[in-house]
Amino acid sequence: MKNNRPGVIVAHHGIAVDILFESGERQMVKVKRRSGHVVGDSVDVGEHGLTRVPRRTELCRRDSRGGIRIVGANLDVLGIVVSSLPVPPFGYVDQAIVAARQADLTPVLVINKGDLEGAERFIAGFKEIYQGAVDLFVVSAVTGAGLHDLESFLGKGGGLRSFFVGLTGVGKSSLLNAICPTLDLRIGELYEAGRRGCNTTTVSTLHSLPGGGELVDTPGFNEFGLVDISPRDLAGYFPGFERAMDHGLCRFRDCLHRTEPGCAVADGVESGRISNERYTTYLQILNLLEAGDARFKTRR
Ligand SMILES: Nc1nc2c(ncn2[C@@H]2O[C@H](COP(=O)(O)OP(=O)(O)OP(=O)(O)O)[C@@H](O)[C@H]2O)c(=O)[nH]1
Ligand SMILES: [Mg+2]
The missing domain is CATH 2.30.30 (SH3 type barrels.)
Structure with a gap:
């Protein structure tokens, strides 16, 4: 050609x-x-x-109607942006982390709006759950706090392509504007509790960063349903289970870590290597995954 x-x-x-x-x-x-x-x-x-050109990586999610959406192509890093206002719904962050790992992307957690009153409790809660599982950045697009570390991370190696996802109003575009002051992306009005999110950003756009690398800003979405992951693979990607198999494998290869005997995850919970919160959340997401699978199979 x-x-x-x-x-x-x-x-x-x-x-x-x-x-x-x-x-x-x-x-x-x-x-x-x-x-x-x-x-x-x-x-x-x-x-x-x-x-x-054939894609190196492909990140997918299932929307609320069961449709499969390709979020982006040829990505290296998924930045999951959260804030204490609006708070992410149950499972959002975990499913985004699982989807990223399944697609061979490195997930990182970006906690924005660190300047908001009362943000400390929210931040401490997130740190307790995710520290050690993924890289975590506490930032504020308004004060600029923490942005330097985030920028260095995104610029690592010179050529990473990162992607911001998160609910509408968490400040994805504001963060990109703060990192690249020349961009001037449109940002939303002040987010208020109880408001139903209306997207300010309507199309995904890719930008080069001054400190190296590229970053994609996306319209916020409220669901991060998992696509094409079998229930038996969930634990291998689940945040907080990284050390689950440190002391040996499960007796059964297709163990779902519910009540099976000789389960390495149950063992991890018992010995404190996996927190009760992580295990309970895993079981809830496993149930959702199985229920979703059944629903979408019937529809097909
Ligand atoms: N206090 C505070 N407000 C922020 C911060 N970052 C963003 N905001 C505010 O949050 C609101 C939403 O910001 P956007 O950047 O438009 O959010 P978004 O995630 O891009 O939203 P969508 O494009 O709709 O997905 C705006 O009013 C911002 O001023 C922050 O660090 N602190
Ligand atoms: Mg935006």
């Missing part, structure tokens, strides 16, 4: 994609509405349109 120009999709507008070429030039190219291209896709642009 001579004369084809390699580029990366940096924004997707439904019937056209914005492509960044190695030269720094940009071009809008028309695509079919259901082309399947997503931000982060590497493409070759020729006279007959776009050809997508």
Whole structure:
């Protein structure tokens, strides 16, 4: 394919994609509405349109209607942004971590709005659960606290591509603006308790960071349903279970860690290597996964 120009999709507008070429030039190219291209896709642009290069990684989630959404392509890091207002719903963070690990991405937790009154308790709660399982950054897009460490992490190795996900209103775009002051992305109104989130950001966009690496800002979404993960694989990705098998494997290879005898996870809970909170949450998400699987299979 001579004369084809390699580029990366940096924004997707439904019937056209914005492509960044190695030269720094940009071009809008028309695509079919259901082309399947997503931000982060590497493409070759020729006279007959776009050809997508096979993806290195692909992050997927299930939405509330059971549909599969490809969140982004060729990503290295998933930054899960949370705040004490709005608070993430049950399972959001855990499922995002599991989805990231399953897709070969490194999940990190970004706790934003550290400046808010009463944020300390929320932060302490999150640290207790996730410290040791994933890298964790406490930041404030408003005061700039903690941003330097986050930026160094995102710029590590010079070439990581990271992706911010989180509920609408947690401050994803605000964080990107704070890291890249020239961007001036649109941000939402002050978030108030009880408000039903309306997306300020409506399309995903990819940006180069001044300290190296790239970061994708996404519209917030409220569900992070798991896709194509079998219940027996959940524990292997579950945050807080990293040391579950330190003292040997389960007696049964298809152990779901509920009540099976000779279970290494139950052993971990007993000895304190896995907290009761982590184990209880695991069981709840396992139930959700099984119920969801059954629901989506029937529908298909
Ligand atoms: N106090 C405080 N407010 C913040 C912080 N970061 C963002 N906000 C506010 O939170 C609101 C939402 O911020 P956005 O950056 O638009 O949130 P978003 O996650 O991009 O939202 P969507 O694009 O809808 O997904 C705005 O009013 C911001 O000013 C922070 O660190 N501290
Ligand atoms: Mg936004």
